[in-house]
Amino acid sequence: MKRIKITLLFVAMAFGATLSNAQEPSATLDFDNGKTAMETLKKYITAIQNADVENISNLMTKDAMVYGLGSGSDSLNATQHKDYWINSLANYNHNISKDLYLPVKVENSWNEGEWLLTWGVNTLENNKTGVVTPVPYHIAAVVKDDKIAAMHYYLDYISLLTKQGYTVIPPDTAEK
Numbered sequence: 001m002k003r004i005k006i007t008l009l010f011v012a013m014a015f016g017a018t019l020s021n022a023q024e025p026s027a028t029l030d031f032d033n034g035k036t037a038m039e040t041l042k043k044y045i046t047a048i049q050n051a052d053v054e055n056i057s058n059l060m061t062k063d064a065m066v067y068g069l070g071s072g073s074d075s076l077n078a079t080q081h082k083d084y085w086i087n088s089l090a091n092y093n094h095n096i097s098k099d100l101y102l103p104v105k106v107e108n109s110w111n112e113g114e115w116l117l118t119w120g121v122n123t124l125e126n127n128k129t130g131v132v133t134p135v136p137y138h139i140a141a142v143v144k145d146d147k148i149a150a151m152h153y154y155l156d157y158i159s160l161l162t163k164q165g166y167t168v169i170p171p172d173t174a175e176k
Contacts, residue, residue, distance in 0.1 A: 025109035033114055034103035037143035041101060041116040044141075044148060048122070049096045051089040057082040061147045068153035093125040113142045133163045 040059060047055035057078070066076040070084050088094075099120030106112050122135045138154040158168060 023108045025106065027104055027106045029102070029104060031103070031105040031114065033143075034105070036146060037114050037116050038101050038103045040143050040146055040148065041118055041139075041141055045096055045099060045118065045120070048085070048089075048094050051094070053082060053085050053089060056085050059148055061144065061149045064147070064149055064151070066151045066153065068155065069151070091127055093127065095123040095125070097121050097123065114144075116141045116143055131164070133160065135160055 044056060044059050047053075047059065060078045060081065062078055064078045064081065066081045066084075067074070070076050070080070076084060097120060099118060102117045104115045104117060106115060116139075118137075118139045118141075120137060122137050124133045124135060125131070126133075136156055136159075140152040140154075141148050142150040162168060
């Protein structure tokens with residue numbers, strides 16, 4: 001009986017290893033919707049530069065979520081995202097430069113989908129003070145049916161804050 005149990009255990013382990021290797025995550029840069037999805041993200045970036053809030057909003061799905069954008073908010077839904085841009089575009093001129101785009105399709109992974117990655121510099125000019133602040137950015141977006149379903153913004157917030165005059169004070173490291 002012990003031999004049968006050990007044999008069954010090895011057979012189960014062999015099948016488990018085979019099944020886990022059968023669906024390895026994969027990523028490709030060449031997929032049918034890549035160019036169309038990339039154009040969607042380019043339209044989004046152009047709409048920011050043109051201060052076109054309606055076009056920004058129209059490029060988003062109704063249930064889109066945006067992460068990493070906004071003053072302290074963890075995430076923004078489509079309505080909050082539109083409100084963010086209404087406020088930002090009322091206070092700053094946005095000049096996008098050095099933008100690059102890369103479509104990536106991921107399969108069999110937790111982040112499965114058609115992703116569009118973009119990098120660039122968003123140079124902000126404060127409408128009241130004229131202060132110019134360059135903000136390097138990276139955005140990872142998921143596009144579904146030619147609309148943006150999710151966006152993850154990665155900005156250098158420490159650099160942004162210090163360029164706007166804020167002082168970053170490290171925590172007190174002295175033992176008390």
